[in-house]
Amino acid sequence: MGRIGKEVAGQVISFIGLVGVSVTCGVPMWRVTSFIGANIVTGQTIWDGLWMNCVMQSTGQMQCKINDSVMRLSNDLQAARALVIISLIFGFIGFIVTFIGAKCTGCLDKDSSKAKVVIIGGCLFIVSAILVLIPVCWSAAITIADFRSVLTIETQKRELGASIYIGWASAAILLIGGIILTTSCPPQKNMYGYPGYPPAQMYPYPGPVANPAAYGPVYAPPSSRPYTGTGTYAPSKPYTAPTTYSARQYL
Numbered sequence: 001m002g003r004i005g006k007e008v009a010g011q012v013i014s015f016i017g018l019v020g021v022s023v024t025c026g027v028p029m030w031r032v033t034s035f036i037g038a039n040i041v042t043g044q045t046i047w048d049g050l051w052m053n054c055v056m057q058s059t060g061q062m063q064c065k066i067n068d069s070v071m072r073l074s075n076d077l078q079a080a081r082a083l084v085i086i087s088l089i090f091g092f093i094g095f096i097v098t099f100i101g102a103k104c105t106g107c108l109d110k111d112s113s114k115a116k117v118v119i120i121g122g123c124l125f126i127v128s129a130i131l132v133l134i135p136v137c138w139s140a141a142i143t144i145a146d147f148r149s150v151l152t153i154e155t156q157k158r159e160l161g162a163s164i165y166i167g168w169a170s171a172a173i174l175l176i177g178g179i180i181l182t183t184s185c186p187p188q189k190n191m192y193g194y195p196g197y198p199p200a201q202m203y204p205y206p207g208p209v210a211n212p213a214a215y216g217p218v219y220a221p222p223s224s225r226p227y228t229g230t231g232t233y234a235p236s237k238p239y240t241a242p243t244t245y246s247a248r249q250y251l
Helices: 003-026 075-100 111-148 162-182
Strands: 031-035 044-048 052-057 062-066
Touching (some): 003 075, 003 111, 003 162, 075 111, 075 162
Antiparallel strands (some): 031 044, 044 052, 052 062
């Protein structure tokens, strides 16, 4: 997978996880209970959420009440409010950061700077996943403990709602998207453009030498007479004919 495809896949997966965290924060289904009395007409379903509580009657009528006071919530839901909101903030910032550092955008000039920005965005998504995973697991543990407790009456027992499962899935999706984005490493500079070659060895320059080397005498051939246009090509010695030999008779 190319770098652009990897970044786009990480952004899309992280955005889906961010939408799931928003659903977990808004839907009032962290704890669900179904109470049916002696008469089926009195059956009702109670939903407990971070921001409101809803009661649905067997006739289909629903009534919701907003939680005006934070102190009325349990400890886990109070912490869940803060952690989920912080998780959304981290996820939103991470999405903007990865969009700025994406290779297909021109916000930054250098590829190494873009890769570093994308890695920072992936780390923010991982932090966002951890922040949403903590309250979801905490609320699920308390809900299961209260359901199994013998001191809790039947009408007050709660079960895990849809928001808990959506929160678990959203945290896993954010982790996957963050890990994909953090693997976008900066490009390495190869020697002479060929991969696998180590960089050339660097030799330190000592600087100018204080005492330069002494120069010795250089042999030069003796200078010849300068050429003049008035000279002749006649030899310096007069030309003499060779001596003649008298003919002899050979016996």
